[in-house]
Amino acid sequence: MRLAVIPGDGIGPEVIAEALKVLGEVVPAAEITRYDLGAARWHATGELLPESVLGELRQHDAILLGAVGDPSVPSGILERGLLLRLRFELDHHVNLRPARLYPGVRSPLADPPEIDMVVVREGTEGPYAGNGGLLRKDTPHEIATEVSLNTSFGVERVVRDAFARASARTRRHLTLVHKTNVLTHAGSLWSRVVEEVSLQHPDVTVAYQHVDAATIHMVTDPGRYDVIVTDNLFGDILTDLAAAVTGGIGLAASGNLDVTRRNPSMFEPVHGSAPDIAGQGIADPTAAVLSVALLLDHLGEHEASRRIEASVAFDLATRDHQSPGATYAIGDRLAALVSSNVRTG
């Protein structure tokens, strides 16, 4: 197993160290190559993602990324030039974001139900296409545009993936989230594709919700969701909200998948680089560890993945959430749980 690791900025390297500690317990033979991409490199060399590095990344089975972003870098530079560029160049069309309320974890909701959903967010088009511009900048006649691009090809592959995932789950329920009553063109395409693909999945029940209504249900009735399929921007918004109601982005893992496996998929915690707490050793590495579980599952190491997730679940059920411990201590605990699990499991 050849893994490329991009620790990144802020708390990225801190949580990645623990994630690799845990990985070492289940796949000790994994070959790790580190790539220093992010704010520091940009400041030092002006480089974001050199072609040669991109070429090397492609030679790996998967990529593990900590977080990129720093207040010293103007907004958009690292996001568009590094993170989104990786997602687009490596055709990460399925942005997979599970949201589960683990026993023991406190939700901000008064009366949280069981929550166990997966959001399948489209990852390579929509309003993220980067298509737009400025006309007559800095004049009273300025116009700024952003074009959401949605293709039959792009929508269909992610909808198919979402149906397959729904089909493999217990509840077999899929919700399309969009804003079809206003974004009528893109909404029409998404609706038609979901309708067509649903014909091949009579086992999956299908619902539709407008994105605004979905945010309401995410706080009043999140238990209703099983698999959600949605576009890149709505998925960005909904997955942060889903993470919030299930205990925070400190616990949220994600996978950027090329499900054709032509390119390595990339796994990352949903939290950012959190510069405010960086360097203090207090970041929670749980989301990074759960991202390793997603990575292993994607590479077919289902048993190892399951073991890590079970260890996280055990730790969350038993940890003192007021003082969960330092970053390294949580990593040690999870590594120990995983390894005892290896012995007994």
Next chain:
Amino acid sequence: MRLAVIPGDGIGPEVIAEALKVLGEVVPAAEITRYDLGAARWHATGELLPESVLGELRQHDAILLGAVGDPSVPSGILERGLLLRLRFELDHHVNLRPARLYPGVRSPLADPPEIDMVVVREGTEGPYAGNGGLLRKDTPHEIATEVSLNTSFGVERVVRDAFARASARTRRHLTLVHKTNVLTHAGSLWSRVVEEVSLQHPDVTVAYQHVDAATIHMVTDPGRYDVIVTDNLFGDILTDLAAAVTGGIGLAASGNLDVTRRNPSMFEPVHGSAPDIAGQGIADPTAAVLSVALLLDHLGEHEASRRIEASVAFDLATRDHQSPGATYAIGDRLAALVSSNVRTG
């Protein structure tokens, strides 16, 4: 005071009847003209918003709208052809949506702080411009686009309005919500405009949040918001979420304002036509009544507006939220409170 009333579909007419009952207590001389627009008219005549009706609507001081929408009408027809057409034709650039957690109202949050915010949502451009299309429809090469249009003119007027509102409030805090790190063109315009206008408002503190992060804080720390200014689509999403954490869209009022007063502004509850409970007389008319309060405030009837809001606040603090009463009973109660308030106030 000449008011145009569009009761609309579903529970629209039910809640409007109570809103007018309450209005009658404070402005008995209001001249009301009803317009039957919505699903029934569309089915009967194919008409959505005839030019002649639009012309008549323009002759009024304000418009009160119940709700439009019915499952029998394909998605998008009434929204784009009637509701959004009204907002665009009448240049309703400031979509004003207060969200307050009234004492006595149960929030879905476990530990809600004091919440008292106003979202100033841009209402006439952004992704709502209706600019987009389908190419190669129903082929494997189909492309659907949606173009977000943002103009210096359009952004500046709503940002100015938001600063003025923030300036008049106790906390004087304004948060711009956008997604500047991905939607870099529109994000750049919004950021620059906020920065420029802020120079004229040194009394207002300014913060920025990405829309995904804003949904997190809306459930973990909603007390932080005072005035939020944001684009049409982010505003749509955030105001439903803000309504949810403050007790639901059954209580959320809104105003679609042309702050230049060249066109009549339009006031409507944020909830839709709720066909599932229509005709049963159980819809909560509170949001419609609060919309009347916004209407009166806009027309300079501050005292009458304040009286209605105080009556609603009193009723919410004292009502049995398990069984708040039938639609007409809530209306009766609010009308009685307002009128006793008139006598004593």
